[in-house]
Amino acid sequence: MITITINGKEIKLEKPVTVLEAAKSAGIKIPTLCSHEQLEKYGGCRLCLVEVEKIPRLQTACTLMVADGMVIKTETEQIADVRRGILEFLLINHPLDCPYCDKAGECELQDLVVKYGPATSRFKEKKRKVPGGLEDPILVRNMERCIVCTRCVRMCEGVQGASAIAVINRGGHSHIEPFSGGRFDCEYCGNCVSVCPVGSIMSRLHRHSYRPWQLMSETETICPYCGVGCTLVVQVRDDIIKRVVPRIGTPVNNGLLCSRGRFGYEFVGSKERLTTPLIKKNGMLEQATWEEAISLVAKRLGEIKDNFGSSAMGGIASPRCTNEDNYVFQKFMRVVLETNNIDSTARTGFAGAQGFIENIFGQGATANIIPGLSNSDAVFIIGGDPTAINPILGLQIRACSRGGGNILTIGHIKGLEKFNPVVLKPEFYSETVLLEGIVSALKNKKGLPGSNQKLEAKVKGINTAVEEIGEKCGITEEDFTKFIEILSESSTPSIVIGKEIAQSSGGSYKLLLISAINYLMNARIYLLSERANEQGLLDMGCAPDLLPGYRTLTFAEFRKRYETAWKVSLPEKTGLSIFEMIDAAKNGSLKAVYIMGENPVFNLPNSKAVEEALKNIDFIVVQDIFLTETGKLADVVLPALSWSEKDGTFTNMERRIQRLRKAVNREGMEDWMIIAEISKNMGAKFNYSEAEDVFKEIARVSPLYRDMTYEEIEKGDAIYPYKGEPLRGVTEEIQVHNPPEPPLSKGGLRGIAAGKLYLRLERPLFHSGTLSRKAPALVNIYPEAVARISLATAKSLSLKAGDIVKVSTKIGSLELPVEIDKKVDSSAIMLSNNFEDKGAFSLMEYTIDPVIKAPCLDGNEAKIEKVK
Amino acid sequence: MFSEAAIKELEEIRQKYPSARAALLPAIYIAQKEFGWLSQDAYEAVANALGVPKAIARGVGTFYAMYKHKPLGRNIVQLCTNVSCMILGAERLVDFLKNKYGLEPGGTTPDGRFSLVIMECIGACGTAPAMLVNDDFYENLTEEYIEEILGKYK
């Protein structure tokens, strides 16, 4: 126990902390400018100087550690004098353009000058001028205001890990610049903006549009973009979102955000939002009233059900909608339309991968706390770049590396390249062999533990020699051995799995091998999730084989539970997956489909074929916030309220249930309410007056979310397994599908040298499905689709950056500008699937893995030729 | 892009320091020698060669006045105009350079032969006015003497 005295108050401390922290814990405020709780200690601004008895000179409270018996004074005349002096020095150059500065009102310098004076500086020379600062579309720099506290630099380097900005020049001329001196060209997390104490780096999105004290409300809610589920605060004035900021102390992201969360909010106020229902008349979508639209939907769905039966109907749910929306959606499909044909784009990877892993390890195998990653001593990453797909989770991996943990990656991962990764880069399409090799090596080193017989039976026979890895994967024995050594010596390893695993050939077999690695290493699994409520949607039973609570439909006992709760009898047969629905549409057996908050015509591979198939369907309802590619095919389009306009809950990838709150008012209905209205029109009683009513029902009927309440969720207690019953012991046989990987070599040559290129999907940090298209800030950062090729490809085809090329596959072609990326495999062309009419999925065919039902996108051969 | 010789030199230098960042100063010098001045490309080359973030490399380099951040002439004239030199007529010499050679402080002659950098005391107050041309030192300057000196530099 350490006892110190600050301003006469005795303070007892368990462990040594800084004087600043000790004072804070006792409610004593010491002024600071350069210190920040999220950053490393610095001691640069000298504002926190305090008097310490027996130490002759003033000391910086932010760096001085307490020692037993210290007697400290924080406000004396001497200290006030010094602080006044420091501030006067800062004001030599600081412009005091507060009337014009967006920071005024929440500026730390302004507040300190108010408290410690001086009103003006004695310095008569001209203040410095720093030209420029408006070159970037997102971040404005106003470097006359910079007080060189280096908080932004320490944030960018020490927390974000981007190292995109630095102090340049020296003395009175020093200020902050990104490398280019103009545009930031960085990760655009905006975390530098959060920590700047003055108005030197600010968001351009709300520039000069309001003063901080004019905000009408601040609402804490959850990010609409990815499965990390960051808490963010939406600041609103006149029902327009002015700014989105993080909050320190929130469980998942603790004061940090990524570009999408911070700058991607403008879609809410977009002028392109749907405002009224639309009904197709003579091939044209025309505005209609809600009454017309709802009664038409009810009538047509009723007719189709009567004429063709329930199995002719399908529903596609949304990983962007709330648990409440998705629960009501599946209940409508099961109770009113009487079909289990319910699925979502979670089927493109997440659902199957999670189901597969849970079948081996039990429910909750992927429910691991994200910040825990930084405490691992090794993180094994495969199947995608976590720093782009789930950026805040990516930061935890970077923090792990900074703290001395090992980063082990299969394939090159761009966002981690500066974090000393140990990389095994197998030749294109030889991942399976490498994984078999890792399993074999770990088995030899560690031996099978014997606790999971089913899994062991599957992997016992695997025995891949190092030579085979060298031959097939092009990995040296030395590299392989080093990798295995680090992995096997780790005692708290984590495994991060991206969607590319589920979307590659032998997806289920690769998952088996990764599960085996997990088993042999006793690791924790993190399954990357591209959508905010992918997990929740599955928990709500929006899958052809699942009931709410992630309960297998085919178990009579589970079915009975819901039959009692909903007072109906439920269809027994497993429904169609999203891909099976597309097939059924193609062959004419699917007559009606209800699509909520999803754009399958763009977001499913072979999108042109999906479009053709959907055109075959008699009646399509699309419920969305924008008129998407899919909406254009619909017979009825229903406008829904969007994120930040409604209440509800999301369940993130660590299975934490979190509250989504309404921040802006807009006329309209939530997704669940629209569906409840339609149900009413079809003779079913769905009596909910607000989202919480729906949640209460979920908490009553779902064994997983049992007895959960909004109140508890708000307290932050909704961590898996809640108070529910995780499903245990209901495992099925482990099945895998292991087709040969696509052949690659041609006379020993690979990639462009063999004249063969393959299409691969790029998953950019700045985009997310088709939603980010409507967020101008994200579009400004990453404005158009590009074809990313390797240096080798560029050389052999004499292409340079910016050239327009035609990329074609068997099923189509796209014209795109070229970007050359040293790290792209020489066998690959990378294309994103985010931009209108330029989606990679229009060129990609797929085969379905029969076990995880995910589309395998491997082996799409592409040609590329110069257009101009 | 660095020449092979420069890459070799960089590698050797890197070995002498415990971390890549510590090797930045000599590495930036090598880049300056290689490219003549420190353009963005030069910083990028240094950053890539050492594996240091490029913004940081540039931040470190811009701290030091003796790195060149714009293209300069073939010969660099560093003329002192601080107190002693000023009293003994350095300002007239500045005018002389301007009129005779078209050489402005901070500027470069149109033929790229000379650049002029104004210095704050080069430690030659006793023999002021003084200047450096490249690495050569000259004192007790007069207009005629300067003309004679500069004639030697092509």
Ligand code: SF4
């Ligand atoms: S936005 Fe993020 S990456 Fe960009 S400079 Fe700021 S902290 Fe660094």
Ligand code: SF4
């Ligand atoms: S820009 Fe802001 S945070 Fe960065 S050094 Fe200047 S004042 Fe500090």
Ligand code: SF4
């Ligand atoms: S990491 Fe995901 S949840 Fe967090 S701010 Fe970014 S997009 Fe949103």
Ligand code: FES
């Ligand atoms: S806050 Fe302590 S020196 Fe800046």
Ligand code: FES
């Ligand atoms: S003042 Fe010119 S050398 Fe000292």
